[in-house]
Amino acid sequence: MPEVMSSEVVVIGGGVIGAAVAYYLSREGAEVMIVEEDDLAAGASGACDGFISLQTKTPGPHLRLAMESAQLFPALAEDLEVDIEYRRCGGLLLATSQDQMKELRARAKALKAEGLEVEVLTVSDLKELLPEVGKEVKGGSYCPLDAQVNPISLTLGLAQKAQEMGATIIRGCKVENIVVTNNRVREVHTTVGNIHSRRVVCAAGVGSNQIGKMIIVDVPVLPQRGQILVTESREPVLKILVAGAEYLGTKANIQALMPADVEAAKLGLGFTAEQTAAGNLLLGSTREFVGFDNQTTPEAMNAIARNALRYLPWVEDMDVIRSFAGLRPCSPDGLPILGTIKGVRGFFLATGHSGDGICLAPITGKMISELVLDGETSLDITPFSLYRFK
Amino acid sequence: MSPDIPGEGDLWRSSWEAAVDGAVAVVDCREEIPCNPCEEACPTGAIRVGPDICAAPRFDPQACNGCGRCVALCPGMAVFLLDRREKSGFARVTVPYEMGERPVEGEEVQVVDGEGKALTGGKILKIRALGGGAPTLLVTVRVPESVALKVRGVRYRLMERDGFREVDKLPSLADYPLCRCEDVPLERVRDILRTGLKSLPSLRRASRVGLGYCQGMFCQSSLRQELAEATGREGEEIGSFRVRPPVRPVKLGFLGGGNA
Numbered sequence: 018m019p020e021v022m023s024s025e026v027v028v029i030g031g032g033v034i035g036a037a038v039a040y041y042l043s044r045e046g047a048e049v050m051i052v053e054e055d056d057l058a059a060g061a062s063g064a065c066d067g068f069i070s071l072q073t074k075t076p077g078p079h080l081r082l083a084m085e086s087a088q089l090f091p092a093l094a095e096d097l098e099v100d101i102e103y104r105r106c107g108g109l110l111l112a113t114s115q116d117q118m119k120e121l122r123a124r125a126k127a128l129k130a131e132g133l134e135v136e137v138l139t140v141s142d143l144k145e146l147l148p149e150v151g152k153e154v155k156g157g158s159y160c161p162l163d164a165q166v167n168p169i170s171l172t173l174g175l176a177q178k179a180q181e182m183g184a185t186i187i188r189g190c191k192v193e194n195i196v197v198t199n200n201r202v203r204e205v206h207t208t209v210g211n212i213h214s215r216r217v218v219c220a221a222g223v224g225s226n227q228i229g230k231m232i233i234v235d236v237p238v239l240p241q242r243g244q245i246l247v248t249e250s251r252e253p254v255l256k257i258l259v260a261g262a263e264y265l266g267t268k269a270n271i272q273a274l275m276p277a278d279v280e281a282a283k284l285g286l287g288f289t290a291e292q293t294a295a296g297n298l299l300l301g302s303t304r305e306f307v308g309f310d311n312q313t314t315p316e317a318m319n320a321i322a323r324n325a326l327r328y329l330p331w332v333e334d335m336d337v338i339r340s341f342a343g344l345r346p347c348s349p350d351g352l353p354i355l356g357t358i359k360g361v362r363g364f365f366l367a368t369g370h371s372g373d374g375i376c377l378a379p380i381t382g383k384m385i386s387e388l389v390l391d392g393e394t395s396l397d398i399t400p401f402s403l404y405r406f407k
Numbered sequence: 408m409s410p411d412i413p414g415e416g417d418l419w420r421s422s423w424e425a426a427v428d429g430a431v432a433v434v435d436c437r438e439e440i441p442c443n444p445c446e447e448a449c450p451t452g453a454i455r456v457g458p459d460i461c462a463a464p465r466f467d468p469q470a471c472n473g474c475g476r477c478v479a480l481c482p483g484m485a486v487f488l489l490d491r492r493e494k495s496g497f498a499r500v501t502v503p504y505e506m507g508e509r510p511v512e513g514e515e516v517q518v519v520d521g522e523g524k525a526l527t528g529g530k531i532l533k534i535r536a537l538g539g540g541a542p543t544l545l546v547t548v549r550v551p552e553s554v555a556l557k558v559r560g561v562r563y564r565l566m567e568r569d570g571f572r573e574v575d576k577l578p579s580l581a582d583y584p585l586c587r588c589e590d591v592p593l594e595r596v597r598d599i600l601r602t603g604l605k606s607l608p609s610l611r612r613a614s615r616v617g618l619g620y621c622q623g624m625f626c627q628s629s630l631r632q633e634l635a636e637a638t639g640r641e642g643e644e645i646g647s648f649r650v651r652p653p654v655r656p657v658k659l660g661f662l663g664g665g666n667a
Contacts, residue, residue: 056609063612169612177602188605249620249656295589295615300659313652322663333660338620339651 023213024050024185026389027205028220029192029228031055033062033168033374034367035220036175037382043182045390050214051176051184052207054191058172060222061374064311064343066245066291066299067168068258069376070108072135072160073265076127078400079352083373084133085396086380087162093379098181099174101166102294108163108258109138109146110265111288111328113153117262120273121158124265128160135160146257151327163258165291168375175378192221195231195364202232202363216389218365222346223309225354225368232361236354237406238369241285241347242305244317246325249336250296261288261328267304268372269351281324284317288324290332298335300325304345304372313340345372353377355384355401365389366403419556421468422489430473430490430501433556434466435521436483448480475535478503479543488547489555498555499532501547510534510546510563517562518550526554529561585633586626588619596630600637608648610634622650 026042028035031053039049053059069087074080094103112118125135136159143150143157180186187209195217196204205212219236221228229236264287266274276282285304292298303317318340325332348354348369358364367385370377380396387394422433434445434454443456445464453470454477456462477486478501488501500518510516510531518529529548536544546561581594591614599613607630610616616630617623623630631645638645653662 056604056606058612059606059609173613186603188603246659246662247618248659315652318652318662322659324663325659326663333658333663335659336620336656337653337659337662338656339618339622339653341651 021211021213022050024048025214026050026216026218027052027212027214028218029205030220030222030224030368031057031172031176031186031188032060032220032222033058033172033175033378034222034370034381035218036172036179037378038218038220038367038385039179039184039382040175040182041382041386042389043179043184045386047386047390049179049184050212051179051186052190052192052205052212053186053188054224056188057176057186058169061343061345062172062222063169064245064341065168065243065345065372065375066289066301067102067165067293067375068108068260068289068291069164069166070160070258070260071133071162071376072108072110072124072128072158073260073268074373075269075352076124076131078397080128080131080133082353082380082396082398082401083376084162086377087164089379089383090164090166093171093175097171097174097178099170099177101171101174103164103166104294105162105164106257107146107159107161108260109143109157109159110260110262111143111150111157112155112262113151113327115155117274118155120271121156121262125158133160134162147255147259147329149329149331151330153327157262165258165293166375167294171375171378175382192228192231195228197232197361197364200360200362202361216363216365218367218385218389220367222368222374223344225346225366232358232364234358234361234403236366236368236403237349238346238354239306240309240344241371242307242311242342242344243302243372244313244321244340244342245299245301246318246321246337247339247341248298248300248332249338251292251298251335252296253292255290255292255298255329259288259290259328261324263287264289264302280316281320284320286317286320286324288328290325290329297338298332300332306347309344311342311344313342345370346374347371349406353381353401354403355381355398356388356403358403422466423491423556425468425471426489426491426498427494429492430475430488430499431468431471432466432473432475432477432486433489434464434477434486435559436464436481436485438483439463442482444480444482445477445486448476450474450476475501475545476537478545479537484559487558488545490547491552491555496552497549498552499547499549500555500558501533501545502558502560504534504544504546504561504563505542506563508563509544510561514563516548518548518554518558519560519562520557521559523560525562526557527551529558531561585629586614586616586619588621588626589615591616593633596633597637600633605638607631607634607645611648617648620656622654623648624650
């Protein structure tokens with residue numbers, strides 16, 4: 018590899034966001050280089066479930082972004098060489114108390130007002146979608162547009178397609194410095210050499226804070242650990258995505274939907290379940306701030322299993338074959354951080370997706386591509402600016 | 408007739424005696440290896456390995472109901488069933504059978520000992536599968552009591568009846584699964600290596616090798632070898648990937664019981 022390289026755009030990070038940005042940029046004919054410290058999908062994108070959940074998004078710009086993103090998936094599934102196992106399967110959000118039910122009803126109303134199809138269901142309505150639910154379940158809300166995807170295939174598929182269209186992917190390449198002169202990005206220094214570039218996209222996930230420091234900008238992204246259990250593979254037994262209301266509570270910080278149990282609240286426990294195309298059930302998940310520790314813990318595994326039995330008692334006889342943990346790049350309000358930086362031209366942020374990275378990857382890639390190449394976006398992304406925190 | 412018990416008289420005497428009332432397990436496990444599926448398989452607690460997983464199993468014939476689950480599940484094929492109800496000088500022995508050609512009830516087969524040597528001929532009385540996706544069949548044969556404790560298998564081959572069969576074209580090595588749990592062929596792994604993935608965990612993520620039941624306990628070394636060959640690196644440089652808990656499969660009900 019030559020000591021000094023150059024690229025029209027350098028994308029820092031080979032996760033789903035970096036790959037999506039590179040894909041959409043390459044599609045527009047831009048010269049792109051992805052630099053990845055470890056390997057593609059080595060971070061959060063390779064250690065998460067495949068929820069494309071719309072009804073768990075906050076009404077307003079966040080929901081609109083997710084709805085736009087969801088619409089891009091079918092075309093992506095067509096365009097990518099890799100089978101991304103995309104399926105519009107619908108999703109359920111279950112309530113275990115009347116208070117939660119009340120909250121879900123109110124939310125369904127708000128979501129419907131924004132044009133999202135959501136239905137409030139009683140326990141007997143649920144029976145058609147789910148054969149058996151726990152006795153505690155009081156009902157739920159159903160969104161037919163919720164979908165699932167294989168996050169690793171999606172990341173690898175986007176990167177591979179970008180590469181076919183001309184993008185360069187450099188693995189095992191750590192960014193050490195970003196040179197800014199006259200308020201403009203000029204060069205990216207990495208462990209494998211220097212790259213001349215006037216445009217840099219930071220899609221570094223939990224590493225974004227570190228990257229931000231290089232241009233003296235505080236990007237408030239913290240690693241938030243999420244743990245998931247994987248069961249043995251079975252014939253299709255769960256056709257839709259299922260989550261508990263508490264998942265939404267811990268995700269969107271909604272007080273009325275927080276877990277009542279102290280230990281569960283401490284773990285940020287919320288129930289999620291999906292069956293992958295390979296047949297395994299992925300059961301989640303937790304939300305913990307423990308720095309960069311991505312180990313699973315016995316306490317969380319017990320808690321996730323206990324919680325899963327509350328909602329879907331029939332999983333009792335299934336074998337858990339492994340567990341994994343990933344670090345979500347979490348922003349203070351749980352919404353992504355997208356856009357430019359004041360005072361440093363040519364630097365773009367596409368990070369802080371806080372567990373929505375898979376769902377929001379296509380729209381993020383598209384918006385950042387537009388922003389990098391045209392300087393403006395077809396959708397208003399100012400609500401996701403870094404400066405909302407100041 | 409007194410049993411012909413090769414050097415293990417006392418170990419099997421209780422099973423031998425209990426077998427006059429019906430089928431009972433005979434545990435022929437001498438290896439002190441980390442293994443306990445027999446204990447998990449037994450619905451009545453007749454077989455116990457205990458907390459030291461390397462200990463040899465202890466067996467209580469009084470508690471055994473002759474269900475045969477241990478016979479089907481023992482990976483070492485070290486358990487069989489003995490039934491001396493007939494009291495006519497003949498016993499019924501049930502052994503595991505995992506060969507491709509399914510035997511037929513009522514046919515005569517060759518009965519063999521642990522070294523594969525033919526003992527005698529015997530008639531197949533019953534063939535059953537325990538279900539649950541387990542491919543092991545339980546074959547019950549009627550043999551003279553004098554050899555009953557030596558029986559470890561039956562030989563049932565088409566070639567003995569119809570002469571030799573020519574084998575069709577052998578599949579190429581590349582089509583064989585490198586990872587059996589996830590059924591990933593070697594060729595798929597090589598395809599992925601050609602895309603330039605460099606680390607073992609990435610190769611696992613992209614190929615799913617090592618993400619199944621065994622978590623790489625069986626396939627990780629093959630995967631490392633492929634990676635070493637593709638990248639020209641040494642094994643130590645490549646390292647290994649972590650096995651994520653639980654190290655072996657555990658029921659969700661147990662994990663959620665709060666005491667796992």
